[in-house]
Amino acid sequence: MILDHPTKFAHFLLDQAIRPGDVVIDATVGHGDDTLFLAERVADFGQVYGFEIQKEAIETCADRLTKANQANQANQVTLLNQGHERIITALPPELKVQAAIFSLGALSPDSFEHVTLPNTTISAYHQILSRLNRGGLLVFVVDPRFNETQEEIDYLIADLSRLEPTNYQVTHYKAINADQGQVLAIEKI
Numbered sequence: 001m002i003l004d005h006p007t008k009f010a011h012f013l014l015d016q017a018i019r020p021g022d023v024v025i026d027a028t029v030g031h032g033d034d035t036l037f038l039a040e041r042v043a044d045f046g047q048v049y050g051f052e053i054q055k056e057a058i059e060t061c062a063d064r065l066t067k068a069n070q071a072n073q074a075n076q077v078t079l080l081n082q083g084h085e086r087i088i089t090a091l092p093p094e095l096k097v098q099a100a101i102f103s104l105g106a107l108s109p110d111s112f113e114h115v116t117l118p119n120t121t122i123s124a125y126h127q128i129l130s131r132l133n134r135g136g137l138l139v140f141v142v143d144p145r146f147n148e149t150q151e152e153i154d155y156l157i158a159d160l161s162r163l164e165p166t167n168y169q170v171t172h173y174k175a176i177n178a179d180q181g182q183v184l185a186i187e188k189i
């Protein structure tokens with residue numbers, strides 16, 4: 001399938017932006033699918049910062065990194081059990097970021113206790129933009145199973161539409177004949 005799952009499409013976009021050695025952020029680690037992808041892309045000498053509020057999820061991700069026999073990559077992945085709304089305080093001062101991903105919603109469609117929220121998502125993405133390189137990319141992925149996230153998407157789109165077009169290109173990818181999830185992408189120009 002060419003027009004694949006939104007996560008695959010988001011990874012395809014990130015692939016265009018990330019080079020070995022880059023610094024990148026996974027703002028919603030969960031079980032670590034995106035973290036593993038990012039760790040592989042930045043290679044041994046890049047860095048991944050991952051944020052997740054659920055301790056068990058962070059532990060699962062750490063186990064997966066180890067089991068994937070990515071010993072070197074485990075060294076360059078910093079997993080933080082804290083909300084992404086405090087991203088800026090967790091990054092070394094002056095550190096520039098090449099790419100970031102938010103996977104919105106919750107870990108599973110029936111566990112909405114730890115769902116992402118509009119205010120914290122918006123605060124976090126502005127913090128990342130303040131550190132994003134020119135040519136850097138920030139993506140939001142919405143899995144089709146998380147319809148409840150639409151309210152968050154609506155807030156997010158309203159905020160994204162106010163970004164200065166001379167500094168940022170913002171794009172929305174969404175099927176128009178089915179509910180197959182969506183991807184929002186910001187490129188700093």
Ligand SMILES: C[S@@+](CC[C@H](N)C(=O)[O-])C[C@H]1O[C@@H](n2cnc3c(N)ncnc32)[C@H](O)[C@@H]1O
Pocket residue numbers: 027028029030031032033034035051052053054057082083084085103104105106107114115116117120
């Ligand atoms: C859709 S899941 C992420 C899936 C993940 N990328 C994966 O590969 O498994 C969203 C995750 O965001 C986390 N989350 C919710 N609010 C958060 C916040 N303020 N900061 C960091 N993580 C948060 C949830 O605990 C949940 O694990």
